[in-house]
Amino acid sequence: MKRFSNIRTLFFAPVVLIGLGAPAALAGQNECVGRAADIIRHAYPSATNADDGTLLFEGATITLSKSDSVDDDPHAVICRAWPAQPQLTLIAVPLMTEQSDSENEGGIELLVVDSTNLQVRQRLRLDGFMSDDAFRVRSVALDTARYQLAPKRTAFGLRVSREGSSRANPFGETTLWLFAIEGDGLKPILDNVVVRESHGEWDTVCAGEFSETTRTLSMVPSAKDTVADIIVTEKTTTSVNRVGTDNDCNSEDKTTIRKHRLRYDGSGYGVPKDLKRVD
Template identity: 90%
Template structure:
């Protein structure tokens, strides 16, 4: 899967703490306002209609979201007006080359359009982001918390949540990417950081071990550059379940907290390997 000058610090707004869990898509993620078809036609003028209501574009399938609702299909187009710049609307377009009960293959293309006339401003295709197998893509959502990189420069996020199907070995993971507008293009500035994960192994009755990690991101002024640093606060809770003497199920939790500081290196933020999604 593809991932994607040293000046003294200028003024930054007060530190903003941003919590990044893994919520499912909600109605606010589908702000196409019935204009999804028009958006897609403008962005993909050579797309053709398929018999099942999808669109076909250069060997890929595009599924339109239902009007003013979220149907729970992670392969459908989603739109969101960008609160930091409401004159712009963000669109994520899954471009699927293969879809089945056992395996999917596809990319996501991000579009930024004018909210009033749907004129395309920027686009960026992310290879392989919709590909899965036993661990399935559960949801795709925009994260429009105020990621203030610098004065007059704000990023937006895209989260992809995965979920395993095994009851005995549960698994879930939400990964975040951040993007900023640069001229006529979109630039990835934070690549592939896991902001929520859980996994475990148990006998499906009681005994077993589980781990859940959440990561909170806060933008803080940098001492070395005009672009803010990101402080990641990581909370991990490990749970052990055991069968007691009376056949009751006893649980013991242990929680640890750690912090990481990510600095902007000119092309983006460096993310430690142990915070990244593993394919």
């Protein structure tokens, strides 16, 4: 998978952005239903129809949206109006080269289109973003929270959630990337921050240990640059379950909170290794 490693900042007001994938302001519902076919026709004029209702483009399969929920099919096209620039709509197009019960391979192409005529303004191909094996991609969502980089520059996010299938060793995570318009293209500016992670090991009855980490992002003024810094607040709760003398399942919890400050280096935000997804 590919990695992504001028106005005064005094105009910035701190903006808190929840690090979870569920709230409508962040992930939201899919707004493609009824428009997906027209969008794909504009963006991929050489795509052809397949017998199963999907589209084929340069060896990849494009699945049109049939639901307004991003959780129903992670391999379907998703759309979201961009509140920061209402004249634009954001599209994520999974381009799947292999799909099976055991493994999937493919990438995503991000599109920024004119909300009225659906003409593509910017696009960016993200190879490997839909490839999985032991940990399956469960949902893909566009994040339109107000990532205010500068007074006239706002980024948007892409969130990919994965889950494991083991009951004894449960695992789930949601990872965030941020992108900004730069000229005629899209620029990746924040690479691979895990905003939710849960994992554990237990006997499937009671005894075991679980950990859940959530991270929230806050845009704050930078002391040295015209682009805002990002404060990442990390909350981790560790739970240890044991069978008590009365055969009840007792849990002991411990919570820790840490903060990280991410600074813009001229091309993007540096992300510490311990905040990133490990593949």
